Each structure stands twice: as C-alpha cells, then as structure tokens.
Amino acid sequence: MGRLVLFFLLALLWAAECAVISNKDPLESCQDFGLAFERVFALPGEASVLECPLSIDYLFDPKETSFNVSWYNVKTGSEITAVEHSVILKENSLWFFNVSKQHQGKYRCVVRTSSKCFKQVTMLIVSEMTSETCERPQRSIQNIKARVNDLLACPLRRYLKTVDRPVIQWYKNCELIQEDEKFSINREFLYIRKVHEDDAGFYTCKMSFSLAGVAGEMAETIECEVQDEYLKKPxxxxxxxxxxxxxxxxxxxxxxxxxxxxxxxxxxxxxxxxxxxxxxxxxxxxxxxxxxxxxxxxxxxxxxxxxxxxxxxxxxxxxxxxxxxxxxxxxxxxxxxxxxxxxxTDPDLLLFAGLLLGLLALFFTSAVFLCSVFKVELVLWVRTAFPFLYKTTDGDGKQYDAYIAYPRVLEGSSEKAEVFAMSTLPQILEGRYGYKLFILGRDGLPGEAVVDVVQEALSRCRRLLLLYTASSLCSPEAQEWAEQQTGLHRALVDHSMSIVLLELEEIRDPLCLPLAIRLLKDKQGVLQAWKRRRRWGWAIQDRRSEERTSSLQPSERFWKEVRFHMPVRGKAKDRNWFSF
Incomplete structure (x- = not known):
C-alpha cells in the first residue's frame, strides 16, 4: 500500500513538470538582438517587404552552415507558417500584399541552425499619404548636377531579381513621366538631360510585379536635389x-x-x-x-x-x-x-651649344657655390695676398681698430663676457693678428667718468664689437645699460659706426634683448661663438675639438668671421679698388 502511494506521488510530480516544460516559450533560448532601428513604411493597398534584420553573414557562414528562417507576429505570438492570401514567405523576407492597418505592428525574425538560435524584431508602419506632391512617408535623397546630363536610380531595383515580370514607372510629384527630349527611362534609371534647377522635387519609382502568382505593386519616393556644379569648356x-x-x-x-x-x-x-x-x-x-x-x-x-x-x-x-x-x-x-x-636640327651644332651652355652653367653654379660657401676664406685670402688693393687706414684719424663693449651690470652676470673681452680677444686679435683694441677697464685712465670715456673712445675706433651672453643682457638692468652710455647708445641707434655683435651663449628668448640690439641683429646678423659648424672632411675633426672647446674658445671659423668684419689694413694710399 505504501509503495502504491509513493508511485502515485511521483506520477503527479512528473505530470506537473511536463506541464511547465510545455508552457515554456520556445524562443526564450534564442539570442535576442532587440528591436531593429530601421522602420518599414507602407501605404494601404500596396505591397511591402520586411527583410530579416539579422546579419546572417556576421553570425555564421551561411555557405557551410544550414539554417532556416521563421517569422512571428509579436502581438499575437503566433508563427507565420502558411502562405496566406495577402502574406508570402520568400527566402529571408516576409511579403505583404494589399497592406492594411491590421498589418501594422512588430514582427520577429528567428534564424535557427542545428545548435544556435537568433532573433530580432522589425516594425511595419502603415500610414496614409497626405502630401499634395505625392511625397511618401519613406524616401531617399539623391543629388544631380546642374548643366549636365545626370540620372536617378530607383531604390526598388534591389527586388528586380526576386519578383516576376517587374514593370517600373516614374512620377514627378504626382504626374507620370513620359519619355521626351527631357527624360528617358532605362528600366530602373531615369535619365535627365541638361539638368536645371527646376528639375528638383519629389520623384516616385513605382514597380508592378507578381510573386508566387500574386500580383502587387510597391513604390518609393526620391527627394531630388540639384547641385549647381558644371563642367567648363576644356x-x-x-x-x-x-x-x-x-x-x-x-x-x-x-x-x-x-x-x-x-x-x-x-x-x-x-x-x-x-x-x-x-x-x-x-x-x-x-x-x-x-x-x-x-x-x-x-x-x-x-x-x-x-x-x-x-x-x-x-x-x-x-x-x-x-x-x-x-x-x-x-x-x-x-x-x-x-x-x-x-x-x-643640326646634331653637331646642337651638341656644341648644349656642351657650351652646360659648361657655362656649371662654371656659374660652381662660382656661386664657392663664393657663398667660402666667401669669408676668399675675402681673407685676397686681403692677405693683395693688400695693395685696399686703402690704408693710416691718416683716418682713428687710433684703434675696434672698441670692445660688454654689459657689466649684475655681479656674476657678465663674468663670461668679461673673461672673453679681457683675455680671449686680446690673445687672438692683438697677439695673433696685430689689431689694436680699446677695452674699457683696461685702456681707460683711472678716475675718468665712464660716460666720457665711452664717448671719447668710440670716436677713436673704427669698429664696435659688442659682446653679450644670455645672462648679461637679458635682465631689466641690462635693458638700460646701453642707453645709459651716451656714445654706445648713439652708435646702436644712429648707426654712426660699423657694429659687430658677438653672441657668447645661445639666446633662447630673443625678446629679452634690448630693442636696439634686436633690430641690429635682425638687420645684419650676429657672430655666434657658441655655435659649432661642420663641413664635409672636417666633420670628424670638429667633433673631436667640440669636446675641448667652449664659447670662451670658439672655433677657427668664428675667428675668420670676426676678421672678416674687422677693418682692412691695406697699403693703397690713393684709392680702393675692391670692397668686401
């Protein structure tokens, strides 16, 4: 008796579990992609197509995997299985014929393979056309160009291979387009000759067809815009x-x-x-x-x-x-x-003329190149080899070849400039090349006023060599230094004598320099003692010497440029034939 009762209870539990399983939604296990963004619009009485929104090629390889597609009415939950009078299943699409308001709603596309299931919902919207220009609720935009021949493409052409006996007609606004001098029709294309601005508007492409023995028609509207771009005469x-x-x-x-x-x-x-x-x-x-x-x-x-x-x-x-x-x-x-x-043409004459022009061009190019690259060396060599070409400086009323000026403002700020002026310059220019220099603090008399010394010494010098560093001239006090010395300020501003700027350190902010020096630097340039120049075969030698040189021991190229700007000590007394 006890065994009989136990068997009866197990039978009740099994029946209850079967009832739960039978009531479970068969689509619940499918991967759900939600509601598709795009909507399908249709007018009552026309045909419409719902294409499965699932990207099957993205989900799996349809060439190697067998699958089937089924459709469900979301509102009723029932599967659309049989071919109804107004609904046809064609491959992955659901075709509605003689659409009515009852067809409006959501439809679910389900794709099944042997091991997987996918689903997504799309929506059909049925609405009346109220526009006076026969503009449909769903339309695409196409552009054509003015003043040329152009065309419009029917958006329904993607269905031409799916349906039977398709016939396409074109409408502008609400009027049927007939072929004439303006329009010509080639199935899904409408050709417009000599496009004008008046050709803009709404064009409707209507397709009549049959599918599985059922006749229908569908249409889409194109909003045509004319762009006034045209081809000019070649x-x-x-x-x-x-x-x-x-x-x-x-x-x-x-x-x-x-x-x-x-x-x-x-x-x-x-x-x-x-x-x-x-x-x-x-x-x-x-x-x-x-x-x-x-x-x-x-x-x-x-x-x-x-x-x-x-x-x-x-x-x-x-x-x-x-x-x-x-x-x-x-x-x-x-x-x-x-x-x-x-x-x-005479080949000999052409060859001779070509060679002559080539030699002249080569000579001119070489001369220009040598003069531009070795200008300083050439000028210094001519000065040394032919001093009689240059006028002597004797009797010009000057006592010194150059006045050496450098800012002495803050303690320590002009140390490098002072060492260069007091030691390096005299060693090279006076000791090696015999120039006479006036250096303030070395050649002035004790007790003389600085302003008087500067003004009087400048009047006896042929050049002004202005030395500066980043720290010695880029300060508020240094900005006023040149202006406080009357003779030096006049030479900078009025250009009363030749001035050579010697930059001992790289100036990263040129705006910190006094205005007069900035203008002079932009106009004639500056000699940079800190810069290392490399040229072809001397590149290795320059790299080696770069390790043991500094702005206090500039390169040989720098001294050549300084000598280039110094006065020429010639021997001619009456005239100067050349000037460099």
Missing amino acids: QVIQPVNEIIRMEEGSSFSKDCVVVMLGKGIPLIEVLWKVLVEEEEEFVTQNMSHRIHQKPRNESVTADGFVFVRTLSVSHVSEDDFYLNFTCLVSSSRGHLTGQFMLIP
Whole structure:
C-alpha cells in the first residue's frame, strides 16, 4: 500500500513538470538582438517587404552552415507558417500584399541552425499619404548636377531579381513621366538631360510585379536635389602651336594634355591626326605601327579632370618633318585643337651649344657655390695676398681698430663676457693678428667718468664689437645699460659706426634683448661663438675639438668671421679698388 502511494506521488510530480516544460516559450533560448532601428513604411493597398534584420553573414557562414528562417507576429505570438492570401514567405523576407492597418505592428525574425538560435524584431508602419506632391512617408535623397546630363536610380531595383515580370514607372510629384527630349527611362534609371534647377522635387519609382502568382505593386519616393556644379569648356595645355627640333632616326613622343574644370560626367574625346598632302588622317591606335597614339589616360583632380593622350613615333623619318600634327578635342562644351611641327636640327651644332651652355652653367653654379660657401676664406685670402688693393687706414684719424663693449651690470652676470673681452680677444686679435683694441677697464685712465670715456673712445675706433651672453643682457638692468652710455647708445641707434655683435651663449628668448640690439641683429646678423659648424672632411675633426672647446674658445671659423668684419689694413694710399 505504501509503495502504491509513493508511485502515485511521483506520477503527479512528473505530470506537473511536463506541464511547465510545455508552457515554456520556445524562443526564450534564442539570442535576442532587440528591436531593429530601421522602420518599414507602407501605404494601404500596396505591397511591402520586411527583410530579416539579422546579419546572417556576421553570425555564421551561411555557405557551410544550414539554417532556416521563421517569422512571428509579436502581438499575437503566433508563427507565420502558411502562405496566406495577402502574406508570402520568400527566402529571408516576409511579403505583404494589399497592406492594411491590421498589418501594422512588430514582427520577429528567428534564424535557427542545428545548435544556435537568433532573433530580432522589425516594425511595419502603415500610414496614409497626405502630401499634395505625392511625397511618401519613406524616401531617399539623391543629388544631380546642374548643366549636365545626370540620372536617378530607383531604390526598388534591389527586388528586380526576386519578383516576376517587374514593370517600373516614374512620377514627378504626382504626374507620370513620359519619355521626351527631357527624360528617358532605362528600366530602373531615369535619365535627365541638361539638368536645371527646376528639375528638383519629389520623384516616385513605382514597380508592378507578381510573386508566387500574386500580383502587387510597391513604390518609393526620391527627394531630388540639384547641385549647381558644371563642367567648363576644356583647355588644351599642350601642344600649343609648337615647333620641335628633332634628329632624324630618333624616337619621339608628345602628350596632348587637356584640362576640364568643374564637376559632372565629362563627355570628351581626344584624338591625334596629321595633315598629309592636304588630307587629314587620324593616327592609328595600333601599337605596332611606327606612328601611333596610346590609349587615353584620365585622372580626377580637386578642380576637375585631366586627360592625356600620347602620340608616339618610334623612328622619325624625313617624311615626318614639316607636317602638322594636331590634337583634336571634342566635347559637349566645345571643340579645340592643339598643333606642333617637327623640323630637322643640326646634331653637331646642337651638341656644341648644349656642351657650351652646360659648361657655362656649371662654371656659374660652381662660382656661386664657392663664393657663398667660402666667401669669408676668399675675402681673407685676397686681403692677405693683395693688400695693395685696399686703402690704408693710416691718416683716418682713428687710433684703434675696434672698441670692445660688454654689459657689466649684475655681479656674476657678465663674468663670461668679461673673461672673453679681457683675455680671449686680446690673445687672438692683438697677439695673433696685430689689431689694436680699446677695452674699457683696461685702456681707460683711472678716475675718468665712464660716460666720457665711452664717448671719447668710440670716436677713436673704427669698429664696435659688442659682446653679450644670455645672462648679461637679458635682465631689466641690462635693458638700460646701453642707453645709459651716451656714445654706445648713439652708435646702436644712429648707426654712426660699423657694429659687430658677438653672441657668447645661445639666446633662447630673443625678446629679452634690448630693442636696439634686436633690430641690429635682425638687420645684419650676429657672430655666434657658441655655435659649432661642420663641413664635409672636417666633420670628424670638429667633433673631436667640440669636446675641448667652449664659447670662451670658439672655433677657427668664428675667428675668420670676426676678421672678416674687422677693418682692412691695406697699403693703397690713393684709392680702393675692391670692397668686401
């Protein structure tokens, strides 16, 4: 008896579990992609297509995996299985014929494989057309260009291979379009000749068809916008009435370059022809002929189009001379020509002229290059080798070759400039090259006023060498230093004497320099003691010397530039033939 009761209870539990399983939603295990963003719009009485929004190629490889597609009405939850009078299942799509308000709603597409299941919902919206221009609730936008021939493409052309016996008609606003001088129809394309601004508007493409024996029609509207961009008349860039000298027996090619500005669909032809015995003949396109034209090359630029057609002569003969070779350009915007003529040339004369011009160009280029690169060395060599070409400085009323000036403002800020002025400059310029320098603090008399010393000493010097560093001149006190010394300020501002700027450190902020020095630096430049210059074979030597030199021991190149700007000690007494 107890066993019988236990068996009865187990049977009740099994029946209850089967009832739960039978009531479970079979789509619950499918991967859900939610509601698709795009909506499908339709008008009552027309046909409409719902395409499965799932990207099957993204989910799996349909070529290697078998699958099936089923549709469900989300509102009722029932599967659409049978072919109804107004609904047809075609591959992955659900076709509605004679759409009504009852068809509006959400539909779920389910894709199943042997191991997986996917689902996504799409929506069908049925609405009336209330626009006076027959504008439908769903439309696409297409642009055509003014002043040229252009076309519109029917959005329904993607269904042409799916349906049977499709027939397409075009409407502008609400009027049927008939083929005439303005419009021509080629199935899914509407061609519009010489587009005008008035051609903008709403165009409707309507397709009548049959599917599985059921007839239907569907339509979509295009909002057409006209862009006023057009092609201008082409221009022949080359040849332009050219005469070309050519040696007999040589090969030759000539490009016909045509430019067409604007945007649109260019209708243009570029061909070569030649006038032989007063008869025009088009040049053959057969590459095996001695004279032939190559296929046209077309490229698109930001401003328009460039067309190039090449005329090729593999072996120039005597008969080719004095013929008019003409490039003929034919387009919807006009016709143009460009010509050239071949004439024989003397090969010896041409070779001699080419060699002569080449030698002259080489000599001129070399001279300019040597003068620009070795200007300082050349000038210093001429001064040393030919001192009689330069006027002597004796009797000019000057006692010193250069006045050495450097800011002495804050303690420590001018230490490098002072060491350079007191030690390095005298060692090189006076000890090695014999120049006479006036250095304030060394050559002035004790007890003299600084302002008087500066003004009086400058009047006896031929040059002013101004030394400065980043720390000695880039301070508020240093900004006033030059202005406080009357003679130095006059020389800087009035340019009363030749001034040479010596920069001992790299100035990273040029605005910190006094205005007068900045203007002078921009005008004539500055000699930079801190900079290392490398030239070809001396690069290794410069790199080695760079480790043991500093701005207090500049390179040999720097001293050459200083000597270049120093007064010339010539021997001529009456005249100076050259000036550098």
